[in-house]
Amino acid sequence: MSQKYELTYLPAKGKANLIRLMLADQGIPYKYTEYDRANWPAAKPNYPFKQLPVLTVDGSIQIAQSHSIARYLAREHGLMGSNSIEQAQVDMWLDQTLDLRNRLLNVVHIDFEKLLQPFLNSLPDMLEIFETRLAAQPASAKHLALGKLTIADYALFDVLYYLQLLRPESLDNTPVLKAFYTEFAARPKLRAYMETDEFKCLRATGSPHLQ
């Protein structure tokens, strides 16, 4: 049986992690294919922007760019609100997590020595937005948007995962975020996926600064 979805990436968690966490947690089946350093260069021209991840839908339609893939899957699976305004409200939180992720990835990939400390200095302000938002939600519904689970929650969890890999004490001053992370990580299917050998053995990024 051929899968509706095929996700293609490189041997890292990287930008595919958010998508894979969501697919695993939602129980959405997909085929996963991976290029390695040796065979990727020859395969590049087959992909829209010569970059990965790419989601191939129904065997032929290629969606590139990790956040566009995430938004597409979210819309398909009820994780992006019920109308256009709700979609925008989820989307803006998704973009906000992307800002944080991009700054983290800049540190790791562009100039670790120069950028690490400024990043850590700016972290409290960047995290405060999320901390305040979640603190304002009822205890039973610690979600970023619409009072319910959306793709924005997966994106937040994903960036907090990387943040704690970089610095395990990253969330020590944001108790609500720390509790969000712990609770989200305990979601049964998500936890099962994160306990697989495949997940555990996959390095975080291609950089030596974040393994």
Added chain:
Amino acid sequence: AMSSNTYELTYFPVKGLGNMIRLILEDQSIKYKFNLITKDTWADFKPTTPFGQLPVLTINGKTKISQSHTIARYLGREHGLMGSNNIEQAQIEMWIDQTIDIRTKFLRMIYENYEAGKQPFIDSIPAQLEPFEKQLTGDSAHLLFGKLTVADYIVFDVLLVLVALSPTCLDSSPHVKAFYTSFGARKNLHAFLEKPEIKSMKFTGSMHV
């Protein structure tokens, strides 16, 4: 398609991340109020925004949407510029994301490494535009589906700032250049960009562009 929403767009006196939103609104003749924030009024306005950032789109006087590309995507959906189904929407969005990669590199150069980084960045423009050049080869009027989508506005907006940095930077990308010329001739869009207060507005908060 016109929606019945009322819009207020709040931003600084710079083209920056607000310009692509204004291009959509102006070219599509969508009524909106532009709320200009200056250094003096920002401190009071900031706490009323979702993330302490601009631009913000206020819909029907109450719903505030932050993040410039979220706003652009929202307006695209509301006004028939986002494809006919979820897959088309995703394809439009991936091209928008690709422009964000270019804009991000540009802004990093402008704010963090202008002296040493300007020429290498300009030299990298043809390579960065390669997927767009390829995509526009069949039809240089529109990026996708042979029809106007919100991606066209956003690509055009990025090209505006690249050309401001280096007027000849599109010369090696003839189909992109043809798109830039024809899109820039759209009546409402051109009229908006030619307004004295818009024409004189800088692209960034830096002194360079």
